[in-house]
Every structure is written in structure tokens, then in C-alpha cells.
Amino acid sequence: MTDGLSSPSSSPRIGILVVAYNAEATLEKTLDRIPADFRPRIAEILILDDASHDATFTAGCRWSQLDGMPPTVVMRHTKNLGYGGNQKAGYALAAERGLDIVVLLHGDGQYAPELLPQMVEPLVRGECEAVFGSRMMRPRDALRGGMPLYKWLGNRILTRLENALLGSELTEFHSGYRAYKVDALRRLPIERNTDAFDFDTQIIVQMADAGMRIAEIPIPTYYGDEICYVNGLRYAKDVVKDVLEYRLAKKGFGTCGWIPKPVEYAFKEGDGSSHAVILDRMRGLPPGRVLDVGCSGGAFAERLEALGHTVTGVDCVEVEGVRDRCSGGFHLADLEEGLPDDIGEGYDYVVAGDVIEHLSRPERLLDELRGVLRPDGHVLLSVPNFGHWYSRLRVALGIFDYDRRGILDETHLRFFSRASLRRTVRAAGYDVLSISATGAPFWSVLGGGPPATVLGGVSKLLTRLRPTLFGYQYVALLTPHAARTIIAGEHIDVQDILNRQFVPVDTATHRVGV
Structure with a gap:
């Protein structure tokens, strides 16, 4: 009517x-x-x-x-x-x-x-x-x-x-x-x-x-x-x-069934989230072709485009305006079934921000992403840390339940710790260049002001000291397994080059063996 x-x-x-x-x-x-x-x-x-x-x-x-x-x-x-x-x-x-x-x-x-x-x-x-x-x-x-x-x-x-x-x-x-x-x-x-x-x-x-x-x-x-x-x-x-x-x-806690859950991911510049950390990483990389897996409405892709990247988006839901924000095109696809056939290849970067935990077989998607990536390309992905004190405490107290978003998102099918994330990506054919942990967003519930600022600062400090317990999400920088290639009769170790290019400078970034 x-x-x-x-x-x-x-x-x-x-x-x-x-x-x-x-x-x-x-x-x-x-x-x-x-x-x-x-x-x-x-x-x-x-x-x-x-x-x-x-x-x-x-x-x-x-x-x-x-x-x-x-x-x-x-x-x-x-x-x-x-x-x-x-x-x-x-x-x-x-x-x-x-x-x-x-x-x-x-x-x-x-x-x-x-x-x-x-x-x-x-x-x-x-x-x-x-x-x-x-x-x-x-x-x-x-x-x-x-x-x-x-x-x-x-x-x-x-x-x-x-x-x-x-x-x-x-x-x-x-x-x-x-x-x-x-x-x-x-x-x-x-x-x-x-x-x-x-x-x-x-x-x-x-x-x-x-x-x-x-x-x-x-x-x-x-x-x-x-x-x-x-x-x-x-x-x-x-x-x-x-x-x-x-x-x-x-902020993602609880289910609150009487409030609609937004379809589009609300990206906020500098909010300390995994997407904000990935964007900061991308600012230090030369412009290239980016495959944004789980691009939602294209808010993140729009920021990458502003940095000079050409972004191709993939998601299971088409949010209005997403095609305008992805100059490389948009593909509507259920990632549970894998990448669409016409996605192309030769991407310089793949971004999978908070995606693989929603899949029953994340190893399959990671393997397919390696296939569309250039041999010297990079994957930036993030997953929640199930080892965080919040989820540990709820399990220990016997009050485990799902939330709207965050570590216990009601749509999550897989849970990761830092060790299991490392095993998963290495089994899918990747070397881990770095893994960093983000602080928890709990204190932003208080809004602005001194209490939120102080508690947020304490959270960041604890995350640096003990990321496996206080890190809310992990952000990983990956590259396909190192291969030895021959140039003009010389053996070049690609991994050696990559290690020299990506030296972590954030004290919250923890090098892992590769």
C-alpha cells in the first residue's frame, strides 16, 4: 500500500x-x-x-x-x-x-x-x-x-x-x-x-x-x-x-532479535578493526589488482580504489551500489560453493577480511584463491581469535552462546586460534609472512570520553603483551609457498625476497616460522 x-x-x-x-x-x-x-x-x-x-x-x-x-x-x-x-x-x-x-x-x-x-x-x-x-x-x-x-x-x-x-x-x-x-x-x-x-x-x-x-x-x-x-x-x-x-x-554482542542485523558491513576508518588494520597494510603496498572476497557493500573496496588499486568484489549478497565501488567488477557467488568460474586470475592481492570462519570448508576457498593469485602475490585475511578471554570465559562458565557479530558470530562455522590458523593456511599452500592481533572493541560501547580511552589503551597494551589471550582478531599476511625459480641461469629464492620486503614494524605483529 x-x-x-x-x-x-x-x-x-x-x-x-x-x-x-x-x-x-x-x-x-x-x-x-x-x-x-x-x-x-x-x-x-x-x-x-x-x-x-x-x-x-x-x-x-x-x-x-x-x-x-x-x-x-x-x-x-x-x-x-x-x-x-x-x-x-x-x-x-x-x-x-x-x-x-x-x-x-x-x-x-x-x-x-x-x-x-x-x-x-x-x-x-x-x-x-x-x-x-x-x-x-x-x-x-x-x-x-x-x-x-x-x-x-x-x-x-x-x-x-x-x-x-x-x-x-x-x-x-x-x-x-x-x-x-x-x-x-x-x-x-x-x-x-x-x-x-x-x-x-x-x-x-x-x-x-x-x-x-x-x-x-x-x-x-x-x-x-x-x-x-x-x-x-x-x-x-x-x-x-x-x-x-x-x-x-x-557492537556485535548478544543476539538481540528485535533489532535488524545489517546486511552491509559498516566500515569505520581507524576503528581498530581487522578491516582497518588490513587497509593500513595495503597503504604500504604498490597499487595492483585486488580480489576482495566478501566485499559486502564495497565500503572497503572504495577505500582501496582511492589508494590506486583496481578492486574486483565477490559476495553472496549484492548490496546496492557495490558495483559502482568495484571498478574491476562484482561477482555474486556463494563462497561455500567456491569461487565463480569467471573470476579471472593474476591478482596481485586477495583480501579475505572475516570470511573463512563463515565456511564449512575454508581450506577449499584458500586453495582456490591461491590459484587466482600471482606467484608473488599476497593474501591478507583476518579471523576472530577463539582463544580470546571472552570466549574462553563463556566456555569455562558454561554459558557458551552465539552473538550477532564478533568471535561468537551466529553465522560462524569454524573457530580459529593462532596455531590452528597457521596450520590451516600452510596446509592450503601458503607461507605466513606475519600474523598480528587486534585489540577488543568492547570499550567502544561506552562511547567517547576518558573511561573508554583508558580501557581501550589497556586493551591494546594487553594485546601486545599476550596476543593469544587478549587479541580479538588475527590479521595474517600470506604468500603462496616459496618456489625456486631460474632467471638467467641463477636460482632465486622468492621467499628470501618476500621476507626482505615485508618486515613487520608493529610490536603487536608476531613473526612466525616460515
């Missing part, structure tokens, strides 16, 4: 989603407060009774039969879905019935129906994807409206913490008065969200992650019966956990 808000000649279909639980005494009074001059603009009211123990459903049906009311659907769940589960059902119904805008209204009168026109206007004008009613835009009004002091303080503290972790600037995270574009909700994986009260926080995080715009308007504070169902301490723990889980997931 096209977004009805994009056409100035058509009015958006506005829906009101009323979530209700044991709201028999308040539901009709709340609905009566919907401004009379706004009712003609409402395409449909959806009242969802979440398996109440009282006559909430009957009250909703009774109100829907009154003269002059907007078209109203009243539904009663046969089992309690929870605050978040009820919203999921309501938003799915809003999409099914072709609504363009849906406003969340609580059946207990906690939020002011009188402000429905103001809630939808920024969406009608196309200024944002969501509008939140905030009780904290005028903070003292919340206290005057009956919000207990401890709840007011808790709201302020939690909102400040959540803003700091998300990089947002909302005045309140914990208002349940919200209006959304239905099309925006359709693009979010809200079906994966919790069914509990922190559902609203997870939607904020999802919208922030997707780059969607959120507007706020000031609203008055009322307290109804529904607030009694919220366990304040548990709610505070859950919302903080959600935001921390998101921050960790963006």
Missing part, C-alpha cells in the same frame, strides 16, 4: 487504537472526550480488550452503538496478550484495515483524548514518522497532575540515561500516548518485541536505529487504574536492559 500521506490531494486514514484492560469504569468516559470536531476525521476506532475480568468489552460495544460515533471495531482477546502483545495485535489490525496513521490511546483515561488533533498533525504534514505526547516537556506540570515524586524522579533519570545511550534528545521515553505512521510500523520488526510494558521502549530504539524521526508535543498528566499493573522496579530494569542490549548488539 502506498503512503497516503505523500499525496496532498488525499486525506490520510486516521485510526485510534484503544488498548484496554479492566477498564469498564473508564473506557466510555475516555472515548466521550474525543473532540466532536475531530471525530469526522477518524476512519476507524479499534478497541482491543486484553481479556479483561470485567465488562470492558461490553462497555466498548455499548459506546460503539451510540449515534454519531466513528466506525468502531471492538475485539476481545480470549487470553491476555500483555501490554506489548495487545499493541502488536492492534497495529497488525490497523495495517490490515488500510489505516495510514494510528494513535495509541489508553482506555483508562491516563492520556488526554482532547489532544488527538495535535497528535496527528505533524504526521499529516509529513514531518516525522511518530509523535509522542510528553509529560516532561513542562516537567513541573507532571507533578501538578498527580505524578508521585518518586515516579517523576525515576522518569527523569531513566530518560536521561536512555538518551545518553541512544544519542537521542527525547524529553520522555515513558509516555504511552503515541501516534505512528502505519507504514513506518510495517518497516519495523515489532512482532519480535516483548509483550511486556517495555514494548514502548523497544519501539523507540527500533525507530532510532532505522533513522526515523520522532516529534514530541506537551500533554497533561492524569493517573488512571491501569498504572497499578506496572511493577516500577521491574519496568526500570527492563528498559535499561533493552537500551544496553541494543548498544551491545551494535
Whole structure:
């Protein structure tokens, strides 16, 4: 369905989603407060009774039969879905019935129906994807409206913490008065969200992650019966956990199924990652033909092209724009099945950054890469270090599980230590010129500032002192097995030349026997 808000000649279909639980005494009074001059603009009211123990459903049906009311659907769940589960059902119904805008209204009168026109206007004008009613835009009004002091303080503290972790600037995270574009909700994986009260926080995080715009308007504070169902301490723990889980997931830790995993690798210059280390290595090499295996969207290839290299990309998924960033061409191929037949040969360099651990038979790919490489060419590859203290500790404590990215990436099929990496590449026909270790990215979760800088520096120092325990990833520089060639009757040892050309200067680089 096209977004009805994009056409100035058509009015958006506005829906009101009323979530209700044991709201028999308040539901009709709340609905009566919907401004009379706004009712003609409402395409449909959806009242969802979440398996109440009282006559909430009957009250909703009774109100829907009154003269002059907007078209109203009243539904009663046969089992309690929870605050978040009820919203999921309501938003799915809003999409099914072709609504363009849906406003969340609580059946207990906690939020002011009188402000429905103001809630939808920024969406009608196309200024944002969501509008939140905030009780904290005028903070003292919340206290005057009956919000207990401890709840007011808790709201302020939690909102400040959540803003700091998300990089947002909302005045309140914990208002349940919200209006959304239905099309925006359709693009979010809200079906994966919790069914509990922190559902609203997870939607904020999802919208922030997707780059969607959120507007706020000031609203008055009322307290109804529904607030009694919220366990304040548990709610505070859950919302903080959600935001921390998101921050960790963006760094690769945990699975966090309610946040989409990006298809494209997000390369950041100088972030200390294996790709950044490989790029630094490539800056010291003469320009040549590069085969970038697992090139993703071509962000790394683009940087190599800027250094004068001609890059050919290979990946199992074609990300938009990748062909523009790889002047040597792009090949769509499943590396589990090997290199494509038309990949060519005679490459000066092959880059395989964080690739072979995703394959069940990495030896096969390494062997094929040797076949497309020049005899004096080089392979730069990186793999996570399974011997790192993080994975060792999780195994020792019996809490082994997968993460979104990193050492325990949920798509990894093979794990490597420095010794097993060395054995694997030598068995595939390579000499190891050097292996270096990168520091862990854990401390970047803290953002900038002195704590992250100090802890990051300690991590780098420990990596230099004990790379097998503190090194997060290994970056290896390889060349096909040394061969003796004859030039003008003389025997030239290619390996001797290569060893003289590539002398490691980083103290974190550890020479291995070749």
C-alpha cells in the first residue's frame, strides 16, 4: 500500500487504537472526550480488550452503538496478550484495515483524548514518522497532575540515561500516548518485541536505529487504574536492559532479535578493526589488482580504489551500489560453493577480511584463491581469535552462546586460534609472512570520553603483551609457498625476497616460522 500521506490531494486514514484492560469504569468516559470536531476525521476506532475480568468489552460495544460515533471495531482477546502483545495485535489490525496513521490511546483515561488533533498533525504534514505526547516537556506540570515524586524522579533519570545511550534528545521515553505512521510500523520488526510494558521502549530504539524521526508535543498528566499493573522496579530494569542490549548488539554482542542485523558491513576508518588494520597494510603496498572476497557493500573496496588499486568484489549478497565501488567488477557467488568460474586470475592481492570462519570448508576457498593469485602475490585475511578471554570465559562458565557479530558470530562455522590458523593456511599452500592481533572493541560501547580511552589503551597494551589471550582478531599476511625459480641461469629464492620486503614494524605483529 502506498503512503497516503505523500499525496496532498488525499486525506490520510486516521485510526485510534484503544488498548484496554479492566477498564469498564473508564473506557466510555475516555472515548466521550474525543473532540466532536475531530471525530469526522477518524476512519476507524479499534478497541482491543486484553481479556479483561470485567465488562470492558461490553462497555466498548455499548459506546460503539451510540449515534454519531466513528466506525468502531471492538475485539476481545480470549487470553491476555500483555501490554506489548495487545499493541502488536492492534497495529497488525490497523495495517490490515488500510489505516495510514494510528494513535495509541489508553482506555483508562491516563492520556488526554482532547489532544488527538495535535497528535496527528505533524504526521499529516509529513514531518516525522511518530509523535509522542510528553509529560516532561513542562516537567513541573507532571507533578501538578498527580505524578508521585518518586515516579517523576525515576522518569527523569531513566530518560536521561536512555538518551545518553541512544544519542537521542527525547524529553520522555515513558509516555504511552503515541501516534505512528502505519507504514513506518510495517518497516519495523515489532512482532519480535516483548509483550511486556517495555514494548514502548523497544519501539523507540527500533525507530532510532532505522533513522526515523520522532516529534514530541506537551500533554497533561492524569493517573488512571491501569498504572497499578506496572511493577516500577521491574519496568526500570527492563528498559535499561533493552537500551544496553541494543548498544551491545551494535557492537556485535548478544543476539538481540528485535533489532535488524545489517546486511552491509559498516566500515569505520581507524576503528581498530581487522578491516582497518588490513587497509593500513595495503597503504604500504604498490597499487595492483585486488580480489576482495566478501566485499559486502564495497565500503572497503572504495577505500582501496582511492589508494590506486583496481578492486574486483565477490559476495553472496549484492548490496546496492557495490558495483559502482568495484571498478574491476562484482561477482555474486556463494563462497561455500567456491569461487565463480569467471573470476579471472593474476591478482596481485586477495583480501579475505572475516570470511573463512563463515565456511564449512575454508581450506577449499584458500586453495582456490591461491590459484587466482600471482606467484608473488599476497593474501591478507583476518579471523576472530577463539582463544580470546571472552570466549574462553563463556566456555569455562558454561554459558557458551552465539552473538550477532564478533568471535561468537551466529553465522560462524569454524573457530580459529593462532596455531590452528597457521596450520590451516600452510596446509592450503601458503607461507605466513606475519600474523598480528587486534585489540577488543568492547570499550567502544561506552562511547567517547576518558573511561573508554583508558580501557581501550589497556586493551591494546594487553594485546601486545599476550596476543593469544587478549587479541580479538588475527590479521595474517600470506604468500603462496616459496618456489625456486631460474632467471638467467641463477636460482632465486622468492621467499628470501618476500621476507626482505615485508618486515613487520608493529610490536603487536608476531613473526612466525616460515
